[in-house]
Amino acid sequence: MADQRKSAVRSLFAVACLGLGSVPAAGQDLPSTPPLSLFFQPATAGAIAPDEDGFLRRWLLLEPIVKPNRTNTVFTGTYVRRELNRDTFPGDFDSLPLPNDTVQAAQPLRWHALDSKLWDVKLFNFAQALGKPKYGVVFWAVTVIDSPREMRDVRLAVGSNSASRWWLNGEVVAELFDDRRMVMDDVLSDRLTLHEGRNVLRGAVINGPGLSDFCVRFLDEDGHPIRDIRIDVR
Amino acid sequence: MINPLVPRTGRLATVAAALAFGLQAAPATAQLEGEVFIHDPSTVTFSDGKWYTFGTRGGGLVSEDGWTWSSGPVRPGGGLAPDVIRIGDRYYVAYAVGGGGLGGGHASEVKVMWTKTLDPDSPDFEYHDVGVVASSDGVENNDAIDPAFLYAEGRLWLSYGTYFGTIRIVELDPKTGKRLAGNEPVDIAIDMEATALLYRDGWYYLLGTHGTCCDGPNSTYNIRVGRSRDVLGPYVDNMGIPLLRGGGKFVAGARGRMIGPGHFGLIDLGGGVEKFSMHYESDMDRGGRSVLAIEPLLWRDGWPVAGSNVAPGTYEIQSERSGNALQLKTDFVRIPFDVRRSFMAGPDDPVSPLPDQTLAENSAVWPKGNIRVDLSAYMVRPNQHWTVKPVPGAGGWFGAPYYSITIAGTERALAVTADGGEVETVPTFTGAESQLWRIDQLTDGTYRISPKAHSRRGDVALVAIGTSTPTLARFDPESDAGRWRFRTP
Numbered sequence: 001m002a003d004q005r006k007s008a009v010r011s012l013f014a015v016a017c018l019g020l021g022s023v024p025a026a027g028q029d030l031p032s033t034p035p036l037s038l039f040f041q042p043a044t045a046g047a048i049a050p051d052e053d054g055f056l057r058r059w060l061l062l063e064p065i066v067k068p069n070r071t072n073t074v075f076t077g078t079y080v081r082r083e084l085n086r087d088t089f090p091g092d093f094d095s096l097p098l099p100n101d102t103v104q105a106a107q108p109l110r111w112h113a114l115d116s117k118l119w120d121v122k123l124f125n126f127a128q129a130l131g132k133p134k135y136g137v138v139f140w141a142v143t144v145i146d147s148p149r150e151m152r153d154v155r156l157a158v159g160s161n162s163a164s165r166w167w168l169n170g171e172v173v174a175e176l177f178d179d180r181r182m183v184m185d186d187v188l189s190d191r192l193t194l195h196e197g198r199n200v201l202r203g204a205v206i207n208g209p210g211l212s213d214f215c216v217r218f219l220d221e222d223g224h225p226i227r228d229i230r231i232d233v234r
Numbered sequence: 235m236i237n238p239l240v241p242r243t244g245r246l247a248t249v250a251a252a253l254a255f256g257l258q259a260a261p262a263t264a265q266l267e268g269e270v271f272i273h274d275p276s277t278v279t280f281s282d283g284k285w286y287t288f289g290t291r292g293g294g295l296v297s298e299d300g301w302t303w304s305s306g307p308v309r310p311g312g313g314l315a316p317d318v319i320r321i322g323d324r325y326y327v328a329y330a331v332g333g334g335g336l337g338g339g340h341a342s343e344v345k346v347m348w349t350k351t352l353d354p355d356s357p358d359f360e361y362h363d364v365g366v367v368a369s370s371d372g373v374e375n376n377d378a379i380d381p382a383f384l385y386a387e388g389r390l391w392l393s394y395g396t397y398f399g400t401i402r403i404v405e406l407d408p409k410t411g412k413r414l415a416g417n418e419p420v421d422i423a424i425d426m427e428a429t430a431l432l433y434r435d436g437w438y439y440l441l442g443t444h445g446t447c448c449d450g451p452n453s454t455y456n457i458r459v460g461r462s463r464d465v466l467g468p469y470v471d472n473m474g475i476p477l478l479r480g481g482g483k484f485v486a487g488a489r490g491r492m493i494g495p496g497h498f499g500l501i502d503l504g505g506g507v508e509k510f511s512m513h514y515e516s517d518m519d520r521g522g523r524s525v526l527a528i529e530p531l532l533w534r535d536g537w538p539v540a541g542s543n544v545a546p547g548t549y550e551i552q553s554e555r556s557g558n559a560l561q562l563k564t565d566f567v568r569i570p571f572d573v574r575r576s577f578m579a580g581p582d583d584p585v586s587p588l589p590d591q592t593l594a595e596n597s598a599v600w601p602k603g604n605i606r607v608d609l610s611a612y613m614v615r616p617n618q619h620w621t622v623k624p625v626p627g628a629g630g631w632f633g634a635p636y637y638s639i640t641i642a643g644t645e646r647a648l649a650v651t652a653d654g655g656e657v658e659t660v661p662t663f664t665g666a667e668s669q670l671w672r673i674d675q676l677t678d679g680t681y682r683i684s685p686k687a688h689s690r691r692g693d694v695a696l697v698a699i700g701t702s703t704p705t706l707a708r709f710d711p712e713s714d715a716g717r718w719r720f721r722t723p
Contacts, residue, residue, distance in 0.1 A: 076565035078599070157700060176702075178566055178610075187608070188700040190656055221707075223699060 036129035039122045043113035047230035054217035054225025056143055057116040060097055060233045063109040064127045064137035069208035072179035075163035080177050084165045084204040113233045120215040139205045146230040151194040153221040159186040160214040164205040182213050268302040270525045274315035277499035278511045281352035288316045300632030308354040310361055319383035324348045326411045330379035340398045341372030344381045346411040364411040368394055368404050375399030384431035391465055396427035422467040423477035428497040437461045440469045443496035444482055450522045453494035453515035458482025459538055486540035491518035505693055506676045506711030509632050528633030530675035541675040543634045544720050546623040548642045550612050554680050554717035555698040558609035562617040565599040591615055593643045606658045609702045619723055628670050636670040636686050638663050650687045656705055680717035
């Protein structure tokens with residue numbers, strides 16, 4: 001069910017539906033929260049390659065910033081640019097956070113260095129497993145790409161739930177607006193250049209109700225995934 | 235090309251009229267430009283950077299872009315309804331002398347000659363006579379005119395004939411152009427003339443013209459087809475009716491101001507674009523005279539059928555890759571709507587129409603300068619509606635004019651970005667090359683959209699490289715990424 005529809009239905013029928021269907025009967029155990037280890041493992045030592053399809057799985061993820069939104073339909077370009085930019089980044093936008101660094105938002109938030117066990121990055125489950133807010137939140141993510149040579153006419157291919165913005169080496173390269181579901185290769189950047197050596201990729205995902213995740217990979221001019229790069233968070 | 239049912243005197247009169255082609259420029263129409271008057275055009279053939287077609291008598295037409303044509307080609311021998319094919323470094327030319335009912339006779343000879351170039355200004359331009367490869371004696375039920383080549387699987391075939399009896403096929407030697415020793419003609423159709431042969435996916439196709447020719451706007455000419463696994467037949471139509479009994483699946487007929495198509499010739503332009511040349515017996519916008527035309531060719535369930543250029547109008551431009559619509563990448567503008575009332579309303583509550591979102595409502599959030607485009611769910615919104623129309627004087631490419639693509643109700647035009655690599659919209663259409671688009675129908679009925687600005691890099695087109703991202707990239711005919719549909723809102 002689309003997030004907006006969930007939101008609308010939730011608004012309309014929250015009262016009417018109380019006590020129906022989803023509440024376990026007396027004596028029944030509540031389902032346990034899926035652990036973080038189901039989706040992530042701590043980033044291992046040494047850089048890793050993208051997966052076989054080119055998806056980047058190593059990330060520094062910041063615990064979610066509370067940003068209440070009852071619906072994802074507010075995520076127009078104007079709104080998302082205003083809420084996700086250099087100035088709203090918690091900390092120094094041009095510096096690479098260290099694993100376990102904390103930044104001060106409404107609450108202290110910690111950076112986690114993680115390897116996704118899946119092709120995508122399950123932000124909802126990341127927040128849920130840490131006991132953090134899952135809805136009405138902003139996630140920041142950072143990773144470092146080490147390119148063995150200069151690569152021209154490369155494109156960043158992003159899917160996200162919901163809206164997001166992405167910066168490569170400080171420049172905005174991809175923007176996804178509106179109430180979005182995550183699909184691979186949803187939005188592609190213009191042709192860009194991966195410098196030889198270190199390149200910093202930074203993203204911010206905003207979500208109201210519903211699941212939240214993202215997937216990112218680089219594609220060459222012919223649309224093939226780029227795999228001869230290394231990824232790390234340092 | 236000659237209907238034997240027309241009384242001889244009348245027939246000669248109409249033929250004389252049909253042959254009286256002038257060369258002055260025609261008024262601008264939606265079809266080709268320049269000197270386009272021709273009857274029985276040969277297969278349009280590329281030679282030395284230009285495209286050539288020859289007609290009845292000795293004349294022909296030449297073009298650099300398949301849109302603007304002029305006279306100038308040279309074909310000795312005169313006669314009727316030639317055809318041209320390139321094999322190796324030779325261009326073989328077949329043409330008929332005699333027959334066709336002209337002067338009352340059906341005795342005719344199909345002759346072949348070859349040259350290394352069709353360009354009369356080339357030092358290699360010289361016709362060499364091969365000789366007679368087929369004939370009719372004037373008594374038998376055959377009239378050896380309207381020859382058509384097919385080179386397939388290393389073998390060279392020639393069909394010929396008209397309504398006076400049967401269509402026949404013979405085999406030629408591709409090295410010399412001569413008839414193979416001992417080869418005998420085989421009857422493959424009746425009730426046809428102006429035939430053409432194609433080979434595709436293991437099928438041989440025999441196309442030809444039904445109806446009456448040479449009668450201006452009253453010509454009932456139309457193009458038909460049958461197919462066979464064997465080049466020698468039997469050719470049957472979609473209903474299983476043999477072409478030897480008068481069958482023939484419809485391919486092309488009169489449309490709009492163009493009457494009486496005939497004399498099919500395939501133009502395979504590569505990259506998934508196939509077109510066909512023909513003459514219309516009558517262009518109503520050019521005094522009802524016979525003209526060259528080029529239109530898209532579609533393939534449906536293994537059968538060729540005429541396609542169509544995009545008609546001027548306002549459309550959703552839908553990506554075949556994702557089903558999403560090309561749109562201005564602007565803030566989504568909501569239509570005021572009370573969701574709660576909708577959910578809670580009873581079945582008998584009164585309803586009234588909601589108005590469409592207006593251009594003013596949608597454009598209130600548009601930035602003033604250039605705006606990029608993306609792909610999104612089609613929502614019948616003004617930033618998703620594109621007006622497509624030919625640009626007068628901008629030229630065209632193989633039967634399709636260059637178009638402007640603007641947001642409906644505005645001058646905001648789809649354009650190539652300054653760096654040449656992406657697509658955006660500019661606030662005002664100026665006619666600049668970066669704002670002109672070639673729209674070619676592909677064989678499956680979808681369209682390829684190519685920027686004129688990249689016409690020298692012929693394989694660049696509008697391509698959906700992501701679910702929501704269009705760009706300019708190499709066109710891959712095997713992929714849906716570069717295919718688009720023009721759908722009425």
